[in-house]
Each structure stands twice: as structure tokens, then as C-alpha cells.
Amino acid sequence: MGTESYTGRINRKLGKKLRIVEVAAGREKADLVLKNAAYVNVFSNEICHGDIAVAEGLIVGMGTYSGETEVDVSGKIVLPGFIDAHIHLESAMVSPREFVKAVLPHGTTTVITDPHEIANVMGADGIEYMLQATEGLPVDVRFMLPSCVPATPMDESGAVLDYRTIDSFYDHPRVQGLAEMMNYPGVIGADPQVIEKIVAAQAHHKKIDGHAPDLQDNDLNAYIAAGVYSDHECHDAADAIAKLERGQFIMIREGTAAHNLEALLPLLTEKYAERCMFCCDDKHPSDLLEKGHIDYNVREAIRRGVDPIVAVKVACHHAARYFMLNNRGAIAPGYLADFVVIDSFESFTIQQVFKKGVEMYDGRAVRDFQVPEIDPYLFQRAHDTFHVAHLTAQDFEERRPRGIIGMVPGELVTTDQGYSDHIDAEWDILKIAVIERHKNTHHIGVGYLQGYGLKRGAVATSVSHDSHNIIVVGANEEDMAAAANRVTANRGGIVVMEDGQIRGEVVLSIAGLMSEDTLENVNRALESAKDAAFALGVSREIDPFMTLSFMSLPVIPTLRLTTRGVIDVLKQQYI
DSSP: OOOOOHHHHHHHHHHHHHHHHHHHTTSSOEEEEEEEEEEEETTTTEEEEEEEEEETTEEEEEESOOEEEEEEOTTOEEEEOEEEEEEOGGGGSBOHHHHHHHHGGGTEEEEEEOTHHHHHHHTHHHHHHHHHHTTTOSSEEEEEEOSOSSSSTTOOOSOOOOHHHHHGGGGSTTEEEEEEEOOHHHHHTTOHHHHHHHHHHHHTTOEEEEOOTTOOHHHHHHHHHTTOOEEOOOOSHHHHHHHHHTTOEEEEEBOSSOBOHHHHGGGSSTTTGGGEEEEOBOOOHHHHHHTOSHHHHHHHHHHTTOOHHHHHHHHTHHHHHHTTOTTSSSOSTTSBOOEEEESOTTTOOEEEEEETTEEEEOSSOBOOOOOOOOOHHHHHHHTOOOOOOOOOGGGGOOSSOEEEEEEOTTOSOEEEEEEESSOBGGGTEEEEEEEOOSSOOOOEEEEEEESSOOOSSEEEESOOTTTOOEEEEESSHHHHHHHHHHHHHTTSEEEEEETTEEEEEEEOOBTTTBBSSOHHHHHHHHHHHHHHHHHTTOOTTSOTTHHHHGGGOTTSSSEEEETTEEEETTTTEEO
């Protein structure tokens, strides 16, 4: 198909615009009218009443209208579609199409994703894969480009992304800016290679999101002065207010790994709420199925006493303003016809979801939609990301003491528990290893782990933040090798092994991060694997796989493990 000419595009858009005006003026019938609507007006901060008319996928007016299709919403409340201000789609462990099927029933119509998980595996190809896999989906997937791949120079990821590698992506119509700037020491220390990423994003007139827990005083000033406009790493109100007072927008996070909503409720008042948005950051399958998505944040906020209209605005309008998505986040003429229909603020049951005026969820099921095509090269590349030799028990042997990483229940931080030179499951001293899997370097970092609880067997996963090498923990080296080999054979995923037998597994064949299967099936496999891990002794105070996945992230104190060994994060040196 030939490229549309400029004149052709103008004429096509002119025809649509003329019809929009005709329908708005009441001279033509609308495509859709929500009759007798009570809707949240985000501009006047009140519930308004009237018909809502839709033409060409846009809201054209509120008042009295007739339409080709009319839906009576008497007794219900109509809200703008919800926006997740920051999420990693890969964290759902399913393909983008399955993620969309999962969040549409919860009223989400737009998400802002940071594809840094897959970018750590596939580099720029990973970004392109996600752009193609999300094209034309009934949830609008917008992108922030990964800023820190790898997370630190001490990581061994599948790629290194400098500003030149990602620069061309800024021209893509669904790219909004530069994602969470985790390397805040590099910003504060004026590292030219870090600052140039910010300068490049600003040259394209894009947003830069932050990731800087507990920064204070001049360090915080320097971070924000560099051009970082938001932050989602706020675990208490004081931290958030300090950032907000200096002009940052605050993303209130309620995900699977981090729960900040309760602590940040003081922000959801007239004084601060205008600069707040909701985000999830990460959402595992069980959370999506059992709790929901952004609707959970809204429901919980209202239940805890937040004004419902404030909660709704934080869920849609504020994120739209921040990301300059000027045609969504409100029910008003000229805005996208993205609607959520609920029964009441009290129960907050979602009954219908519309995307661009098309009912995509009717209270029972998601309407079928076309799945985007992915370039065959990218598809093959995403399913061939393991380049690692067969492992044996001898690969995990160590002849000198190694650092013991102490896990803290309910926290991502760890403690320094000294050294060990052998496994002692009775005293909860387990061996842990990170195996480089991107370039067949044969690098294997070995250490010890305390607090995991495993008594027998081994657990391995290719979801290991942020470089996503294979991480394995075990009560013996034989099962460690068998579990890691099985992960490789599956082209990614989670494996629970005992005496050489598979006790549970989740296959994640897309870059070792996502499954081709449905969310429901992935969740069943995941819960079954968790049960298997618990049966082998893993502490029920932790998530067996999520907690393990963070043991390799060398930006969170105190000790972590990389492919080269145990690292003291604060000193940024191996021990």
C-alpha cells in the first residue's frame, strides 16, 4: 500500500472533522450515545448529567442527543478511561495481547510502559518488538525509553543502550520520553554519559521520569534541576512532598512488589492531588486476576476516605496532562471516547468499558480484537535469547568463602551476614548463583543466601532484575544445575527441582520473560510452582520467585549477586 499524501491525509481528516461538527451541533445522529449519564467532570470537580454523544471515536458533546446506537446508563456513573502512568508490561509474564485482555475489564484504556526488562535482554530489538506487539491494541500502549540498560556497569546484560541507540525511537508517535532514571548517582555526580541521555530526551521535547528513593536537600535539587520531572519511588509522604514541593509529579505506586498507596494517602487532598498519578510498576498474574489494575488503586483510595472525584482524576486526568496526551483523561468534546461505566463509588464494580466509542467489555467478557503482526526476525530473536552452555554440579563449586546475602521478609533490601564456604540447609545457608545467559561468556557468580528457607532441591528463574540472567538457589549443586538447564531448555521461565525431578515450572519463552499462554494458565502454573517451592521449605513470608529475582539487582543495598560474584552495593565493589 502506498504512502498517503499530505493532501490526501488533510482531505481524509477534513471529512471526519466536518462530520464531528455536524453531530456535535445535533444535525446528524451520533455513532453512539450514552443516554441519561451521570459522569465525572474533571474540570468542574462534580458529577454532571446528560447524554454523551460519540462520533468517529471522539466525544462530540454532552446534552441531549440521538444516536445509531443508544445505551441507557441510568443509575450508573461514567468515568474517563484509566491510565497507568508507569508499568513494565513484562512483569505480567504474558504477551501484550494477553495483558490487554487482563486490564480492559478493570477500566484501563491507556498504559505508559517502560520496556527495560526486554531491552536488557534484546537491546533495541526488544523495544521494537514491544512497539510492534502493542500496535493497534484496544488499550493504548505508550512508551518511555529505557534509561539504564544495564542498571549499572557491574551488570552483564544482553545489551548496552546509550542515547544514540535509543534516539531514533523518539520519532515514534507512541514514545513519550525517557523512562525512570535509576542511575541517580550518575545524575547527581554529573556523569556526562548519563546527562547526555537527559539532554537528548529534552532535545526531542520529551518527559523524563525519575527513580530516586529518599534523595534529600541539594542532591534532590541537582537531580530535579537536571530535568527529571516525576518519581514513583516514594515510600512515605515526607519523601513525596519534598519532591512535589520542588516541582516533580508523584506517581503513587501500588503494585505486586511495592505497596505505597496507604503511605501516600495524605497526598490525595486538595493541596497536593493535582500533581499525583496512579501507577502499578509491576503486576503479577495473580494480582491482576484477584485485585485488578488501576481500578484497585481507585477503589482502595475511596474506601480509605479519599474524595471519589479526586481518586478518579488521579487515575486518568493527571497522567494525561503530565504526558501531554491532551485528548484523553476527561469526558468533554474532542476527547477520546474512552469510558468506564461503574455501578457506584461504594462498590466500584465495572460494568462496561468503551475504547474510542466501541464497547470492549460488557461486564462478562472482552470483545475480540485483532492481534498485531510481529516482524519474523524479531519474533525469532525474542524466542532465541539463551546462549549458555550445559551446566553441571561442578560449575557451582567454590573453594573459598563467599558472602552471605541476608533476605529481609517483606523488603527488597538485604543484609550482610558474613561468609560461608558450604551449604547448610539446617541453618538456612543456601548456595545462590547467577549464570550469564546472553553471550555464552561462561561467567557464573556464586554466593550464599540466608532467609529463603529452602530445605531440599533448587529454584531457578530467568526473571532476574534487571539483566535477566539465570538466577538459581539450592540446597545442593546437582539440583541447581538441573534447574538452570531446564530453564534454558524451556527458553526461559521458572523451575522448581528436587532430586532431578521437576516439581513445578512456568515457561516464559518470549525473551525469558513472557509466556505465549493465557493469563489464567500462566497464573495456574505460577501458583502450582509456588506451592512446590513452599513444599521444599521456602519461607511463606516471601514470594519464592519475585524475591529471588531481585537478589541480582546491584542498585539496592546491601549485598547482591551478579555474574561475577557477591557485590557490596554501597561500596560498588565485589567481596
